[in-house]
Amino acid sequence: MTKPHPPSAGGGRISALDVIRGVAIMGTLGTNIWLFTNPDGPAGLFTPTENVEAFLRFLANGKFLALLTLMFGVGLELQYRSARRRGQRWPGWYLWRAALLFTEGLLHFVLIFEYDVLMSYAVTSMLVAYLVGRSDRAVRAWMIAMGSLHVVFIGLVTLALLGGRASPGPGGSTTLFTEGSYLDQVAARLDGAFGYRLEAIFVIPMSVVLFLLGSRLMRAGVFTGDLHGRRLRNRLMLFGFGLGVPLNLVTTFAGPGWFMVDRYILPPVVALGLLGLIPAVVHALRPDPGLLRRGLTNVGRTPLSCYVFQNLVAAILCYGWGFGLAATLDSARPWWVLGAWAGICLAFMVLASLWLRRFDRGPLELVWHWAYQAPQRKTRASARPAPESPVLR
Template identity: 55%
Template sequence: MASTTAVRAPDRVAALDVLRGVAILGTLGTNVWLFADPGGPAALFTQGLAAADPVQRTMQAIANGKFLALLTLLFGVGIELQYRSAVRRGNPWPGRYPVRAAILFVEGLVHYVLVFEFDVLMGYAIASLLVAYLVGRSDRAVRAWVGVVGGLYAVIVAGLTGLLLAAPDGPAARTASDAALTASWPDQVAARLEDIALFRIELVLIVPSSVVLFLVGSRLVRAGAFGDTGAGARIRRRLMAAGLGIGIPLNALTATLGQDWFLVDRYLAPPLVALGLLALVTTLVLRARGPAGPLRRGVTAVGRTALSCYVLQNVLASALCYGWGLGLAERFATAGPWWVVGLWAGISAALLVAAPLWLRRFDRGPLELLMHNLYAPREHTPR
């Protein structure tokens, strides 16, 4: 049964859109290396995880897992805000939220089949369905769920890491034939359908981690972590001390331990860093004075259209890198890592320009509009 604690109408939290924008562009910083491989994301299973170039290793370590964890925390913030909106209006909760989760799952499935092997939307949809029934429970109940699910999740990661450490050396280096994996879009779609169990095995990690981070994000809202208050500032200082002071050195250590520690490096250490990033960005936004400049307006717009930008950046990367598109991955296979950085910067710049232009005419991104029309077809939200 949902808590009956009174919930007042909150002011819009400006930092949330900026945080979402940072998280979306940051996830591209991780995924772009998969697209830039001549074999595409599928080559991950044939060439392994390690990069020979030290610059590439460093850049991958900077982005790996942290922005995904930040995005996951923010999704939990969104569930909490939707819960508060329902309570404020006197509507039952979770009400029709399972419909929303089902729509997100279908969008994620389509995204997986047509675009990207490592979609996170399906996992978010599954986790959100459980969290929707937990978000209104008492803090004691939520802490118990976080402890149990988080403990199970840590055991899974530790167990899988143990298996990796005990296994023989990883797969051999990529061969030139890997480029054939991205030569045909229909063949890629067929491969995703045929190997869905392999590509979707990550859900075993995404779902429990998302349950935990969704609930943490919800409780950060309740604790006032985003508020421009003394209590909010104290919470953010503690989060920055833990996330940046402890999390970054810890994650730097896990990044140097080799690919057998990849799961720890991607799934256990980064959430702590993400909490520090969340606090840091929120503090910077709250301290900002004067009108937002072009960069902040662009990042904010990307955050307001986060779902659409997440899918669009993967579509753009596919069209630019794969053999059925411009084939940049194979063309620049021996050019070193800096062209990949340029690819990330170019796609990010396109989103930073396109998102504000779209929002001049519409109040939501295209996929957000689709979800809204399917989820609440009788509601009209004025501009």
């Protein structure tokens, strides 16, 4: 990788980043939608599927989550540059951002979705915040160490799965998601918190690698429109699609013993190809964006709101306390699942576009920004000298 450029002296929004973020958010729903639409809920992730559904799951499984993780690393890099540009102490207030993200993730987990990723990202960002400004040598050492830890863990679990000494997940049938109330599901998430949060814990080493890689690729110029940026994107596409996709196809149909490799090793490789492909397409398009690009951009500008609310909408549509479509349309799998995913994505592209006509941030982003600014306003107010009393003049 090329030597990282110093933090830019200027700002300016990079449109390709919003598009990539929008694709990642909708692609993440492409993984989660199979859980919402399964009558067994999240346990359905581990049940055997027909070849058509297995292939459709392959298209999204883990790849867009890894892409989203890379984009969090890019976002952290931008925050680091902004702090350096303003002469602010780092990580400073960024740790408060991470704490708010953890709180948001905790609420999302308890109230909406078992497999929230925000809590894991918050913990990862607290660690990476202390690494992003280190030398290339130090960053490479951390990436190698964390990457090796992740690969060894996944390898050991895979050996256990192949040897029949473990199962990839809970499996089994349940009526919780077809007949249980909303409060029943909240209670189940609290009761099974350790099991549901286990993934968020063991992916932290992988997330550290992807955060740091996203940061370094941003510095290397992967999103620029010059020749260097094009060459770097071409290398990412060659690596991600030439190596990652064929191997990931093999593990998808190789049986449940390869579940961990199929979800946690190869998808990040494919995600690097996506990270090269999407900005390449954006740079190749005409400057005036069409409807699809504007929709993706607006989802990318409201990622927190779209991520949380699209999961809430999917739960309302699919679970028994809502419209109960998971049970009603189970015989129409996998095609109705594709329709549900496309409908939710279209709805949020429209809603995000309408919202941004009046506001500069999404609804949750506005609340989050207010909470982030609140202690800073209080600190600045307390630092101001008290006005002189007119009685003492």
